[in-house]
Amino acid sequence: MTKRRSRGDGSIYWEESRQRYVAEVTVGYTPAGKRRTRKRFAKTKTDAKELLKELQRELEDGVTEDRKYTVAHAVRDFLEYGLPRRSKSTVDKLTTLAETHIIPRLGARKLRELTAEDVDRWLSERAQVLSTRSLREVLSLLRRSIERAQKREKVRRNVVLLCEVPEGRAGRPSKSLTFEQAEAVLRAAEGTPMRAYVVVSLLTGARTEEMRALTWSHVDLVGRPDASPPIPPHMMVWRSVREHGDTKTRKSRRSLALPKRCVEALRAHQVKQDYMRTLARERWQETGLVFSSAVGTELDAANVRRAFRKVVEKAGLEAKDWTPASYGTASSRCSRTAAYRSSRSRA
Numbered sequence: 031m032t033k034r035r036s037r038g039d040g041s042i043y044w045e046e047s048r049q050r051y052v053a054e055v056t057v058g059y060t061p062a063g064k065r066r067t068r069k070r071f072a073k074t075k076t077d078a079k080e081l082l083k084e085l086q087r088e089l090e091d092g093v094t095e096d097r098k099y100t101v102a103h104a105v106r107d108f109l110e111y112g113l114p115r116r117s118k119s120t121v122d123k124l125t126t127l128a129e130t131h132i133i134p135r136l137g138a139r140k141l142r143e144l145t146a147e148d149v150d151r152w153l154s155e156r157a158q159v160l161s162t163r164s165l166r167e168v169l170s171l172l173r174r175s176i177e178r179a180q181k182r183e184k185v186r187r188n189v190v191l192l193c194e195v196p197e198g199r200a201g202r203p204s205k206s207l208t209f210e211q212a213e214a215v216l217r218a219a220e221g222t223p224m225r226a227y228v229v230v231s232l233l234t235g236a237r238t239e240e241m242r243a244l245t246w247s248h249v250d251l252v253g254r255p256d257a258s259p260p261i262p263p264h265m266m267v268w269r270s271v272r273e274h275g276d277t278k279t280r281k282s283r284r285s286l287a288l289p290k291r292c293v294e295a296l297r298a299h300q301v302k303q304d305y306m307r308t309l310a311r312e313r314w315q316e317t318g319l320v321f322s323s324a325v326g327t328e329l330d331a332a333n334v335r336r337a338f339r340k341v342v343e344k345a346g347l348e349a350k351d352w353t354p355a356s357y358g359t360a361s362s363r364c365s366r367t368a369a370y371r372s373s374r375s376r377a
Contacts, residue, residue, distance in 0.1 A: 051078035055085045102137030108175035146192040162198040218345035226299035234286045238354035239270040245318040263288040
């Protein structure tokens with residue numbers, strides 16, 4: 031009589047539908063109490079015994095990797111569950127990178143069979159169409175996806191850690207307004223709805239997502255000239271339109287001095303907003319925002335971009351080459367110098 035295996039030792043049996051012997055071990059249970067198993071198939075009982083020993087060794091090593099688990103499974107699992115505190119825009123960006131550059135080329139590969147050579151070849155091919163920075167982003171996404179799968183015992187190791195980022199295509203060069211261009215934009219903004227927005231963001235270097243979240247309670251148009259040392263008019267950049275209202279980094283929470291030209295533009299904007307509030311009547315929503323829509327609500331990024339490009343075109347520049355982000359961040363050094371020159375010339 032064949033001796034029965036002890037509980038947990040696994041089992042070997044014949045599966046008629048496949049015409050194969052099956053080596054099977056229990057690797058755990060689902061939250062609902064259903065048994066989770068791992069199986070291997072062999073033509074002979076002797077081969078099945080060897081496969082059973084292999085499964086048992088893996089269990090002793092604490093590995094319960096899923097042989098059917100693919101790169102696509104790992105990446106999509108990370109995108110769905112591995113980014114709980116990221117903004118929707120960040121998740122959307124990473125999803126686009128995954129669906130465009132990772133899943134179509136590596137997605138069908140079994141994760142346990144993925145090699146460093148596979149990743150190197152993929153990176154070399156992607157380097158023909160992506161910049162070095164974008165290559166870092168897609169490689170980081172793949173690394174974190176496999177790292178998550180590794181922690182959940184879907185795979186033994188993370189081969190991405192063995193790979194280096196190659197040199198990609200030259201990225202889009204950063205640029206900033208020259209002093210002449212900055213002054214042209216400031217002149218073009220006069221008499222437009224974007225005047226205060228352009229003047230303040232250009233002369234302080236504040237980011238567009240910070241400008242759209244700025245409230246009057248964080249703006250001081252007087253300062254404390256009698257203090258020691260004197261405190262100039264300033265705005266407190268403590269919020270942004272990012273998820274949870276945080277600024278881009280912790281160090282981005284700062285107070286920025288306002289040149290005389292900014293103070294004048296904001297005072298005029300305050301009067302204009304009061305008039306808009308009167309016209310809107312019951313439709314007005316009191317948000318306290320400095321830069322708002324005609325009914326007091328938060329400005330949409332696309333609307334700001336369109337309105338700004340009209341100003342840029344009026345200044346004689348190529349509108350499609352500039353956005354509020356490009357002139358407000360890349361040119362922060364230029365902006366500070368322009369602010370100094372502007373305030374000196376109007377003092």
